[in-house]
Amino acid sequence: MSRIGKKPVTLVKGTSASISGQTIEVKGPKGTRSFTAGDDVTLTIEGDAVKVAPRGLSKRARAQWGMTRSMIENLVTGVSTGFKKEMEIQGVGYRAAMQGNVLKLSVGHSHDVNFEAPKGVTITVPKQTEIIVEGIDQQLVGQVAANIREWKQPEPYKGKGIRYKGEFVFRKEGKKK
Numbered sequence: 001m002s003r004i005g006k007k008p009v010t011l012v013k014g015t016s017a018s019i020s021g022q023t024i025e026v027k028g029p030k031g032t033r034s035f036t037a038g039d040d041v042t043l044t045i046e047g048d049a050v051k052v053a054p055r056g057l058s059k060r061a062r063a064q065w066g067m068t069r070s071m072i073e074n075l076v077t078g079v080s081t082g083f084k085k086e087m088e089i090q091g092v093g094y095r096a097a098m099q100g101n102v103l104k105l106s107v108g109h110s111h112d113v114n115f116e117a118p119k120g121v122t123i124t125v126p127k128q129t130e131i132i133v134e135g136i137d138q139q140l141v142g143q144v145a146a147n148i149r150e151w152k153q154p155e156p157y158k159g160k161g162i163r164y165k166g167e168f169v170f171r172k173e174g175k176k177k
Contacts, residue, residue, distance in 0.1 A: 005065035008049035009073045012080040017050055019043050024050065024072060028079025030136050035071050040064040043072075078136035085145035087131040091160035094152070095128035103131070107152035107162065115148060123148075131162070 011017055015028040024043055025034040037043055040061035042053045052069045054061040077083070089096060089107065097104045103123050105113040117123045121135040121144050131148060135141045145164070154161035154169040163169060 003066075005052055005054070005062075005069045007069065008046070008051045009069060009076060011048045011050065012076060015076055015080050017045055017076075019045060024075070026072075026075040026079050028076070030079050030082050033075045033079055033136060035068075035075055037068045037071075038064050041068045043068075074138045078138060082134055082136050083138045083141045085133045085141055086165035087133070087145060087148065087162055088165050089129045089131070089162050090154070091152075091158075094160065094162075096125050096131050097128065098123065098125045103148065105148070105151055105162075108160070109152075113151050115151070118144060130165075 011026075012028070015026060017024055017026045019025075022039065022043065023034055023036045025032060037052075040055055040058070041064050042055055044051045044053070050072055052065060052072065054065040089105075091108065094107045096106075101117050103115040103117065103125070105115060107113065115123075118140065120137055120140055121133060123144070124132045124134070126132065133141055133145045133148070135144075149162045149164070152161040154163045154167075156170060156172040157174055159169050159171060
């Protein structure tokens with residue numbers, strides 16, 4: 001039995017859900033998101049909660065049960081509070097700036113890196129060394145943050161690069177004479 005799948009997803013105040021076939025659509029103050037579940041699960045709305053149940057006891061149905069419930073919970077969280085990834089830049093001369101919809105990164109390359117924010121994601125730069133990625137789609141927010149981090153991953157000797165806030169970078173000792 002799935003421990004995650006058993007729990008109903010409660011709809012936060014200000015959000016509403018509707019089911020048509022295997023597609024669930026959740027509306028909230030930040031927007032609207034939808035998810036199409038596989039044929040191995042059954043979706044029902046009971047009061048202010050969405051319940052997911054497996055169809056049969058196959059391994060695939062049990063796997064889809066918990067995953068579908070988690071996806072629906074992420075929809076509700078996204079349209080009510082949204083998702084946020086905070087990043088920090090470390091290194092002498094490394095900085096970021098927003099110009100319209102384009103994030104300009106100066107991270108040790110011979111040129112500035114221009115990263116255009118995709119639709120549905122908001123990038124803000126409160127300080128030159130901080131980047132905040134926000135949106136209602138958890139997967140898109142995480143992917144955009146990973147794409148930004150990819151331009152200059154933290155290196156293990158001096159720790160220079162773009163990292164998530166609170167991320168620990170294992171440091172190596174340099175050469176010995």
